[in-house]
Amino acid sequence: MSRRPLGDHWLQEYSHFREMGFSDEAIAARLGITLDGLSRRFARMNNRPSQLVAEPEPVEYPEPGSESALAEQSIEVAAEVICRIREEDTHGLWADLSRMTPNCLLSLVFTLAAMVPDDRTVGQLLAWTEPLAAAS
Structure with a gap:
């Protein structure tokens, strides 16, 4: 099997395929990788040290x-967060x-979650991000 480097969005691609009913194999x-390679990617993700250092308040x-x-x-x-995340550089929003x-x-978080339609797949909800991925 030919090996190709996976982009930063490989996990999103994985989720889309999973929603369509594809097996991991x-x-x-x-994705152009082996099943073992996919397993190693998830193992590396799960073994990352936590980014939270301090105890939560x-x-x-x-x-x-x-x-x-x-x-x-x-x-x-x-409403402001929704507009900013779609239209602006996210660094300023992250800082705020x-x-x-x-x-x-x-x-x-609760308000944003309540605003999300529950009759759509994750892929449909994130479809607006695809032009961003293509542009990067």
């Missing part, structure tokens, strides 16, 4: 019934997100 063949859980208020507070931020308090960030 068939996916490895489509304690989390303040929302009061029961306050989910809608938290979502309302995050809707505008969520890293400065958010843990509670604001968790609220944002």
Whole structure:
């Protein structure tokens, strides 16, 4: 089997093939690598040292019934994040997100998750990223 270097998006390709029902052996063949090579890629991914060094800060859980208020507070931020991630360089967005308090960030994550349609595959949801991958 010819070996070809896999791009940074190999895991996304793997996920797409998995959604289509391909076995790992068939996916490895489509990616142009051996099944053992695919297994080694996952082993390397799983053996990476954690990037979190510090203990996470304690989390303040929302009061029961306050989910809608938290979502309302995050809707505008969520809409801004969606626009920025699609239209701008993500470094500035990453920096802004890293400065958010843990509670604001968790609220944002829940709001963004609630905004995602649940009747689409992961591939459909990430289809907008394909032009970005082709341009890089």
